[in-house]
Amino acid sequence: xxxxxxxxxxxxxxxxxxxxxxxxxxxxxxxxxxxxxxxxxxxxxxxxxxxxxxxxxxxxxxxxxxxxxxxxxxxxxxxxxxxxxxxxxxxxxxxxxxxxxxxxxxxxxxxxxxxxxxxxxxxxxxxxxxxxxxxxxxxxxxxxxxxxxxxxxxxxxxxxxxxxxxxxxxxxxxxxxxxxxxxxxxxxxxxxxxxxxxxxxxxxxxxxxxxxxxxxxxxxxxxxxxxxxxxxxxxxxxxxxxxxxxxxxxxxxxxxxxxxxxxxxxxxxxxxxxxxxxxxxxxxxxxxxxxxxxxxxxxxxxxxxxxxxxxxxxxxxxxxxxxxxxxxxxxxxxxxxxxxxxxxxxxxxxxxxxxxxxxxxxxxxxxxxxxxxxxxxxxxxxxxxxxxxxxxxxxxxxxxxxxxxxxxxxxxxxxxxxxxxxxxxxxxxxxxxxxxxxxxxxxxxxxxxxxxxxxxxxxxxxxxxxxxxxxxxxxxxxxxxxxxxxxxxxxxxxxxxxxxxxxxxxxxxxxxxxxxxxxxxxxxxxxxxxxxxxxxxxxxxxxxxxxxxxxxxxxxxxxxxxxxxxxxxxxxxxxxxxxxxxxxxxxxxxxxxxxxxxxxxxxxxxxxxx
Numbered sequence: 001x002x003x004x005x006x007x008x009x010x011x012x013x014x015x016x017x018x019x020x021x022x023x024x025x026x027x028x029x030x031x032x033x034x035x036x037x038x039x040x041x042x043x044x045x046x047x048x049x050x051x052x053x054x055x056x057x058x059x060x061x062x063x064x065x066x067x068x069x070x071x072x073x074x075x076x077x078x079x080x081x082x083x084x085x086x087x088x089x090x091x092x093x094x095x096x097x098x099x100x101x102x103x104x105x106x107x108x109x110x111x112x113x114x115x116x117x118x119x120x121x122x123x124x125x126x127x128x129x130x131x132x133x134x135x136x137x138x139x140x141x142x143x144x145x146x147x148x149x150x151x152x153x154x155x156x157x158x159x160x161x162x163x164x165x166x167x168x169x170x171x172x173x174x175x176x177x178x179x180x181x182x183x184x185x186x187x188x189x190x191x192x193x194x195x196x197x198x199x200x201x202x203x204x205x206x207x208x209x210x211x212x213x214x215x216x217x218x219x220x221x222x223x224x225x226x227x228x229x230x231x232x233x234x235x236x237x238x239x240x241x242x243x244x245x246x247x248x249x250x251x252x253x254x255x256x257x258x259x260x261x262x263x264x265x266x267x268x269x270x271x272x273x274x275x276x277x278x279x280x281x282x283x284x285x286x287x288x289x290x291x292x293x294x295x296x297x298x299x300x301x302x303x304x305x306x307x308x309x310x311x312x313x314x315x316x317x318x319x320x321x322x323x324x325x326x327x328x329x330x331x332x333x334x335x336x337x338x339x340x341x342x343x344x345x346x347x348x349x350x351x352x353x354x355x356x357x358x359x360x361x362x363x364x365x366x367x368x369x370x371x372x373x374x375x376x377x378x379x380x381x382x383x384x385x386x387x388x389x390x391x392x393x394x395x396x397x398x399x400x401x402x403x404x405x406x407x408x409x410x411x412x413x414x415x416x417x418x419x420x421x422x423x424x425x426x427x428x429x430x431x432x433x434x435x436x437x438x439x440x441x442x443x444x445x446x447x448x449x450x451x452x453x454x455x456x457x458x459x460x461x462x463x464x465x466x467x468x469x470x471x472x473x474x475x476x477x478x479x480x481x482x483x484x485x486x487x488x489x490x491x492x493x494x495x496x497x498x499x500x501x502x503x504x505x506x507x508x509x510x511x512x513x514x515x516x517x518x519x520x521x522x523x524x525x526x527x528x529x530x531x532x533x534x535x536x537x538x539x540x541x542x543x544x545x546x547x548x549x550x551x552x553x554x555x556x557x558x559x560x561x562x563x564x565x566x567x568x569x570x571x572x573x574x575x576x577x578x579x580x581x582x583x584x585x586x587x588x589x590x591x592x593x594x595x596x597x598x599x600x601x602x603x604x605x606x607x608x609x610x
Contacts, residue, residue: 108130
């Protein structure tokens, strides 16, 4: 069959010459197909700094070939090296790496004269870009196959202990489902068989040479490249009946230092996981920005496009609140806004709490819009006693079919899931998104949040949702701002789980930025300061801080029309205090009415004698 392969060409970096190579059907030690490069083929004279780390075996082989004179200075291409004789490599990727001096996917980089990649001619290669996968092997029937078999022998395996022999690569999922049903009929539950079908189909029919494979062992993440097709064997212990050859990188990466998004995917409870959404993080493991940039320079690419691995590791930054924002929000000091921004950056969850009328919701929305870059990145929900998990995350809700007009229960996403899906969409991952929860303490939080309580504290983990069965995590660019009315329910009643997951910022008439807010607003509107004096006098008579009245009641234009202040005081403020003192027998009008407050202010500041 080797004679059926055409010649393949490899363009060397930096506008270099082309090398020729030939694919064979001869298998190497771990099952990879060997690749031959003839004499007189050009070789890059230098290597990228990451070469020894990224592809240690190819780097070592290149050094040996140079020392033995198998690769030497070229007479045909001045300044380049060339092969002194025919060299047989263990795989096309190894050949491409040695010739180009960098990590290389030979299935893509070797091409025919008309531009078709080598992978198009190989069995077990499917359409589409290469993908990264997680395959677990540290606990297969009690053994760590990663250390025992995979790393030493250059393999990745699946047990498939009862799957019959002769299952072909590329098998359809329907056919595989029938085989699993028959072969595992009495040894696996329905759910186990469903999961097994997915894993076997991925290993046999989705995974392909050139794909990246990851695995975890001993607190380390190991990364390699699939270098050949799947084969089925009858292993003695039935722990590794399906195998693929893999070129593993020599060093693992400590799990605790992996990027948060990568840890989220790795925490999913499956034996094989598609890691495409975090491929950029995987590509950048162990390499500095400079090394990644030098690798990119060795590849023909659009220089105006950012390198994905560098972009992915860039920290999400919330913009610095400006003096202009502080002036717009009538906040006394921009440093207060910066502190709130820093709390959000550190905790990613924050609650603004205080009495009614202190501007909690307004401030939360304005801050979210500023930090997120616009209202499109902000979603508002309001909690109430009837609010449930199904309203917030996902659940079955009655919906009308647009065609039949029949009503049926269908799975519907709640606002949290909608915002999470928006935040994780390609291109949005470095844009902050905000969920503002108004009146967050009015709902049964443990019931509404469900597993979200766990995710708010452990952002590097994922959970399985009970309704859809989907894996769910909170992305790093999703922030939560809650507002809490302390007159409705004291903050002291908030459970410890809530306190541990949120930072709490007080908005109270007794402290800034709320205490002087009304005065600043009146000055900006060119109005007299009497309402601010009246409000201060009112709050000085209310002993409990949680029931003091905020300035928002008096920051409306209607208050300043004829009779507006008296009307607002009678219909908005006094009823609050009536409720607060219910059953105490206090004369609310005498204690808190406008006339009483004005008399007190006049006595405190008598007019000077004429």
